[in-house]
Amino acid sequence: xxxxxxxxxxxxxxTVGIAAAQAHKHKNYDLIDVSYRISxxxxxxxxxGTCTNTLVLQEDATRVAFDFAKLGINxxxxxxxxxxxxxxxxxxxxxxxxxxxxxxxxxxxxxxxGRPEAGIYFVPAARAYPSKTPMVYTQGxxxxxxxxxPTYDYPDDKATSEAWLEVPRxxxxxxxxxxxxxxxxxxNKVFHWKMDQPHATYLNSIVAGPYVEGKEMWGKMPVSYFxxxxxxxxxxxxxxxxxxxxxxxxxxxxxxxxxxxxxxSTVADYMFGGMxxxxxxxxxxxxxxxxxTEPLSSSKGLVLHELAHQWFGDTITCNDWSHIWLNEGFxxxxxxxxxxxxxxxxxxxxxxxxxxxxxxxxxxxxxxPVVNPNYEIPMDNFDGHAYAGGxxxxxxxxxxxxxxxxxxxxxxxxxxxxxxxxxxxxxxxxVEKSSGKNLKQFMQQWFYTPEMPNLxxxxxxxxxxxxxxxxxxxxxxxxxxxxxxxxxxxxxISIANRPVVLGxxxxxxxxxxxxxxxxxxxxxxxxxxxxxxxxxxxxxxxxGRARMIDLFRSKGKQDLLARxxxxxxxxxxxxxxxxxxxxxxxxxxxxxLNSPSPFIKEATLRQAAKLSGxxxxxxxxxxxxxxxxxxxxxxxxxxxxxxxxxxxSMVIQAWMTDSWNDGYRAMALDVWFNTDKDQCREKCLEILxxxxxxxxxxxxxxxxxxxxxxxxxxxxxxxxxxxxQETSFGARNGAISALGEYGDKAALPYLEPLTTNxxxxxxxxxxxxxxxxxx
Ligand SMILES: [Zn+2]
Numbered sequence: 001x002x003x004x005x006x007x008x009x010x011x012x013x014x015t016v017g018i019a020a021a022q023a024h025k026h027k028n029y030d031l032i033d034v035s036y037r038i039s040x041x042x043x044x045x046x047x048x049g050t051c052t053n054t055l056v057l058q059e060d061a062t063r064v065a066f067d068f069a070k071l072g073i074n075x076x077x078x079x080x081x082x083x084x085x086x087x088x089x090x091x092x093x094x095x096x097x098x099x100x101x102x103x104x105x106x107x108x109x110x111x112x113x114g115r116p117e118a119g120i121y122f123v124p125a126a127r128a129y130p131s132k133t134p135m136v137y138t139q140g141x142x143x144x145x146x147x148x149x150p151t152y153d154y155p156d157d158k159a160t161s162e163a164w165l166e167v168p169r170x171x172x173x174x175x176x177x178x179x180x181x182x183x184x185x186x187x188n189k190v191f192h193w194k195m196d197q198p199h200a201t202y203l204n205s206i207v208a209g210p211y212v213e214g215k216e217m218w219g220k221m222p223v224s225y226f227x228x229x230x231x232x233x234x235x236x237x238x239x240x241x242x243x244x245x246x247x248x249x250x251x252x253x254x255x256x257x258x259x260x261x262x263x264x265s266t267v268a269d270y271m272f273g274g275m276x277x278x279x280x281x282x283x284x285x286x287x288x289x290x291x292x293t294e295p296l297s298s299s300k301g302l303v304l305h306e307l308a309h310q311w312f313g314d315t316i317t318c319n320d321w322s323h324i325w326l327n328e329g330f331x332x333x334x335x336x337x338x339x340x341x342x343x344x345x346x347x348x349x350x351x352x353x354x355x356x357x358x359x360x361x362x363x364x365x366x367x368x369p370v371v372n373p374n375y376e377i378p379m380d381n382f383d384g385h386a387y388a389g390g391x392x393x394x395x396x397x398x399x400x401x402x403x404x405x406x407x408x409x410x411x412x413x414x415x416x417x418x419x420x421x422x423x424x425x426x427x428x429x430x431v432e433k434s435s436g437k438n439l440k441q442f443m444q445q446w447f448y449t450p451e452m453p454n455l456x457x458x459x460x461x462x463x464x465x466x467x468x469x470x471x472x473x474x475x476x477x478x479x480x481x482x483x484x485x486x487x488x489x490x491x492x493i494s495i496a497n498r499p500v501v502l503g504x505x506x507x508x509x510x511x512x513x514x515x516x517x518x519x520x521x522x523x524x525x526x527x528x529x530x531x532x533x534x535x536x537x538x539x540x541x542x543x544g545r546a547r548m549i550d551l552f553r554s555k556g557k558q559d560l561l562a563r564x565x566x567x568x569x570x571x572x573x574x575x576x577x578x579x580x581x582x583x584x585x586x587x588x589x590x591x592x593l594n595s596p597s598p599f600i601k602e603a604t605l606r607q608a609a610k611l612s613g614x615x616x617x618x619x620x621x622x623x624x625x626x627x628x629x630x631x632x633x634x635x636x637x638x639x640x641x642x643x644x645x646x647x648x649s650m651v652i653q654a655w656m657t658d659s660w661n662d663g664y665r666a667m668a669l670d671v672w673f674n675t676d677k678d679q680c681r682e683k684c685l686e687i688l689x690x691x692x693x694x695x696x697x698x699x700x701x702x703x704x705x706x707x708x709x710x711x712x713x714x715x716x717x718x719x720x721x722x723x724x725q726e727t728s729f730g731a732r733n734g735a736i737s738a739l740g741e742y743g744d745k746a747a748l749p750y751l752e753p754l755t756t757n758x759x760x761x762x763x764x765x766x767x768x769x770x771x772x773x774x775x
Contacts, residue, residue, distance in 0.1 A: 001141055001382070002273035002305045002331075026065035026091060029055040031152045031159040032105075034201060038148075039166035039188065040208075042136055045122040045727060047071070048113040051150050054159075055106055062099045064108065067146035067153035068092045070758060071114035078108050090146055110150045118758035119147025120206070121269070127728055128268035129694035130288065130660070131228035135209030137267040137282055139275060140202035142321060142378035147758055151201050155317045156421045158198035165191045165206055173208040174226055176278045178260035195278060197258060198419045200317045205277030207265035218243040218262070226265040227288065234288040238299035239264055245307050245338060252337055253311055254411030258418070262310070264303065268694070269729050271761055274302050276309030276331070290660050293632035296598055304335035316414060319423045321378040325370050325447075326427060328382065329390015336391075346542035346570045349514070352395050353543035356518040358388025360452055364520075367450045371424050379760050392518045393446045399516050400442065400477075401435050409434035445474050452520055457511050459525040464502040464509045472497045481513040482506075483538055508534070514541040523551075529560045536564055545573055553580040562588065571597050578603040586614050593620055598630055605633075609640040618644045635663050642671070655683070662696040669696075673703055681707045681716065688719045698734050705738025717744060724750050733765050740769025748773055 033054040040047045053066065069090035076083045081097040094108055125134045138148055146153040162180075165173035166188045175193030183190045211226040214235050223243045227235035242262065250256045259279035270284040283306065289297035312330030332355065340348035362384025368374075370389050375381050398406040409431040413422075416430050428443045453474040458465045468474055475496045482489040484507030493500050502509060508531055511521060527535065536548050545568075552561050558581060565577040565588065578584070578592065578600065584607045592604040611617050621641045628634040642650040651671045657664035672680035684700035684707065701723060709716040720742065723735035736754065739747040751773070754766035 001275045001309075001328075002302055003382075026093075027152070027157070028059050028061045029057050029064055029106075029152075031055050031157045031201075033160045033162070034149070034151045034204065035162040036149060036204075037164040037166065038206060040120075040122075040136060042122050042134060044115070046113065046115050047120055047148060049149065050109060050111045052107055052109040053151050055108070057100045057102055057104045057106065059102050060100065061096065063093045063095050064100075064106070065091050065093050066108075066110070066150045067143070068110075068112075068150035069146050070117045071112050071147070073150075074111040074113065076108065076110050078106055080107075083108070092150065112150060116147050118760075119144040119149075121267075121729065122727070123267065123269045126691065127694055127731070128228070128285070130231060130234075131209075131266075131268055131285060132230060133210045133228045135207065135211075135228070135267050137207045137265070137270070138205050139271065139282070140204060140277070141275060142202065142382070144758070144760075145202050145204060149201070149204060153201055154320070155200040155202060156319050158200055158317070158419055158421065160198050161195045161201075161204055163191075163193045163204070163206070165193070165208065167191070167208045170210050171208055172211045172213070172226065173206060174211070174263055174265050174280050175206060176204060176280050196260070197315075199278045199314060200421065203276070203278040203314055203317075205275070205280055205282060207267060207280070207282055211265065214239065216240065216243050218246045218257070221257070222261045222263075224261065224263045226263065228266070228285075231266075231288055233291055235266070237291040237294060238266075238283075238288055239303060241300075242303055242307065245304055248338055248341060249308060249311060249334060252334070252407060253414060254407060255311060255315070255414040255418075257310060258315060259310065262307070264306070269731075271729050271759075274306040276306045276313050276327075278314045279310070281306040281309075290631055292630055293660075296602060296630065296632045300338070301335060304338050305331045308334035311414060315419065316417045317421045319421045319426075320373075321375065321381050322371050322373040323422075323424050324378075324381045325386045325390030325393075326422070326424065328386040329370075329394060332387045333391035333394040336395075343572075347572055349541055349543040350546055350572050350576075353515050353546050355388050355391045355395065356515060358384050359390075359392030359518050360520060362389050363450075363452045369450050370447045377760065396446065396517060397431070397439075397442065401431075401437060405435050441475055449473050452518055455511065455519040455521045457509065457521070457523045457525075459509075459523075462503070462505045464505055465499050466493070466495060466502070466511060467499040468495055468497060470497050476517055476519070479512050479514065479516060481510045483508045483510070483535055486534075486538065488538065510535060510539075510544075513539060513544045515543040515547055521547075526555065529557060532557070532560060533563065537567070542570055542573055545570075546576055549573070549576050549580050558582055571599060575599050575603045578607060581607065583607065583610055586611055586617055589617060590620060593617075593624065598633055601633060602636060605636045605640045609643040611644055612646065614644055631660065635659065635667070638664070639667055642667075662693045662699075665696055666699050669699060669703065673707075677707055678710070681710070685715055685719060688723070694731070698730050701731055701734040701738055705741030708742055717742060717746070721747065721750050724754070729759070729761070733761055736762065736765040736769050740765075740772040743773065745773050 036049055036051040038047060038049045067090060073085060076085055076094055078096055083094055083097050085092045085094045100106060120138045123135050125132055128135060143153050161176060163175040165175055167173045169189045173191040175191060177193050177195035180192040180194050210229060212229050212232060213224050213226055215222055215224045225235050225239035246257050246262060261279055264281045264283050266283050266285040266288060268285040274281060274283045283302060287299040287302050308331040313327035318324050318326045336348055336351040339351050368385060370385050372381055412434040413427060413430040424447055428439050432439050453468055453472060453476060456467045478493050478495050480491050480493055482505060508527060536545060539545050561577055561581050568574050568577055589604055589608050592600055595601055608617055618641060621637050625634055625637045628637060651668050654664040654668040669680060669683060684704050687696055687700040704716050704720060720735045720739050723731050726732050736751060739751060751766050751770050754762055755770055757763045
């Protein structure tokens with residue numbers, strides 16, 4: 001899955017895990033097939049289901065268990081005979097009517113229903129912005145399928161599936177696999193979907209609502225997207241070209257996309273950015289954007305991530321959550337190859353550099369081995385170690401093996417483990433076999449070590465000493481470049497826990513100049529600005545230049561950054577230089593605002609906003625606004641102009657302006673939040689009291705926690721408590737945190753019951769708010 005960009009990072013930080021990975025003690029069978037019929041009463045948020053698990057006993061047994069919680073059971077039958085069950089935590093034990101023998105095939109049917117607390121979500125039209133129609137969706141990963149479907153709910157056993165989804169006649173229900181047929185009963189429409197390939201049960205999904213379908217083909221295979229009516233253009237902007245992506249990943253991995261279709265559905269109030277439900281991805285509706293905001297807005301990263309999961313996550317699945325990097329690392333790695341195809345080598349190198357920083361940052365923030373069996377709940381492992389960290393290591397493995405051997409090994413791995421759930425050890429055993437390379441050290445140091453290499457370069461005259469530290473578990477093959485008389489002398493050194501000394505060097509040394517290895521690299525000396533400039537200008541690799549930019553920024557070399565900005569040619573590196581500058585002179589801002597690149601313009605507008613009172617820049621931006629075709633840029637031009645001119649009438653004007661996601665009103669709220677708290681509070685309360693767009697409502701909720709009530713009033717408190725009692729995700733989650741910030745213990749009776757909520761994020765936010773209030 002992909003995380004939604006607006007979700008606070010703190011929510012994703014893992015707690016210290018003590019409990020070991022779930023032991024599947026109740027598993028005495030091999031799951032073969034899961035078939036289910038689901039109908040629902042969306043208005044009352046109730047589901048009715050019948051689920052048949054077909055399984056083969058792996059030992060003689062008198063009972064079998066399924067993961068299932070929070071819903072009621074009406075009846076159970078085993079091969080057609082009535083059976084009984086007992087509940088144990090989030091599990092039910094089905095008593096077999098006659099004791100079963102090893103190898104026996106059983107069909108166990110459970111009829112159930114109720115109002116789910118998690119797993120399946122009902123979003124009314126009023127909360128579904130920018131949709132004007134309601135929707136229903138499921139979210140299984142990590143272990144939430146049990147809240148809507150009684151089955152085996154861990155990733156290590158795969159089964160085929162078949163679904164009959166009953167919905168109102170004007171709705172569409174999107175399930176997994178091929179559409180077998182659509183039929184009608186007295187009141188409803190029934191969509192019948194079938195997955196012929198075995199898959200993990202957390203990948204079963206339903207999305208339903210009055211959707212419209214956009215469709216393209218990949219050969220004879222349908223590639224569809226489903227958006228609420230009225231959002232067809234935005235859907236096309238987000239999801240067209242998906243068939244080209246399927247083509248690229250099929251070629252890259254050497255493993256053809258294996259399912260009957262590929263569909264993407266958009267849902268509102270989603271807790272994630274996207275989810276790789278098998279052959280039927282669920283995406284946040286927040287990814288939809290007006291066509292005219294591209295390329296600043298883009299869904300490509302999200303689409304590529306969830307599509308990559310169809311290979312890594314769905315076709316092969318991590319054996320348990322300690323190996324989640326096999327899903328998320330690859331899904332974070334493959335998109336860079338689309339970037340290389342479409343944006344070139346510089347963009348590819350920069351994407352590798354950013355990925356490395358993500359992996360390194362995770363290790364600095366919360367050190368743990370990538371393969372981590374010590375987690376409290378599965379979601380703890382869905383962090384920077386698994387995503388960027390996993391991808392980082394695949395970049396390095398590709399570097400080590402060479403690209404051709406790497407992809408050949410990946411192809412063999414996919415073929416060897418397709419429709420199975422391998423471990424990290426099995427991945428490396430497979431790659432070792434394909435590549436003929438011993439990868440024990442690579443696997444051990446990068447996947448089972450709770451640290452990254454700390455590389456230090458020291459200098460004394462012409463002598464450079466490179467150190468990894470005497471306790472370092474790493475062995476690296478380290479590229480060294482020396483710039484001498486305007487030319488690079490290139491070599492590699494092997495380094496482990498003993499320092500390596502380069503003596504009598506005549507030029508300037510850079511260690512791992514192209515950033516091929518993920519290391520915390522420190523130069524314990526400084527070159528002169530002139531020397532750095534010559535190194536920068538001689539560096540052909542964009543990742544190498546990006547790393548220097550970050551170094552210069554951390555050392556406060558603002559003059560050097562501004563100077564490099566005038567000679568840098570690569571668009572994406574220019575943007576980094578602009579962002580690294582703490583300020584820019586008006587003349588340089590004026591020149592950069594004329595750039596044809598929307599990315600450069602966007603970054604420059606942030607610098608322009610700092611030029612308070614500059615009339616000439618203000619005029620230039622006014623002219624830009626009058627003919628700006630990109631509505632996203634126009635919003636930022638408006639914002640920059642407001643800050644330069646300090647014109648308060650522009651805040652009122654913003655408040656009166658309707659726009660996508662209510663971007664102008666959000667801007668006005670931000671200004672009032674910083675300049676006029678009373679005004680901001682009134683506007684936020686107004687937003688909560690009358691129908692408005694959901695992004696603005698959630699924005700107001702977030703602000704109200706710190707705005708609090710005026711002395712003697714309870715309006716803010718009461719409004720937040722009301723939201724906490726909704727069944728929504730985003731607004732409720734925001735209100736829980738806001739009440740924690742508000743700081744009144746009277747909120748405890750509303751928050752404490754939520755600390756045990758089945759929704760991971762709700763429970764986690766409620767716990768942290770309660771802790772805060774009790775402090
Ligand atoms: Zn993912």
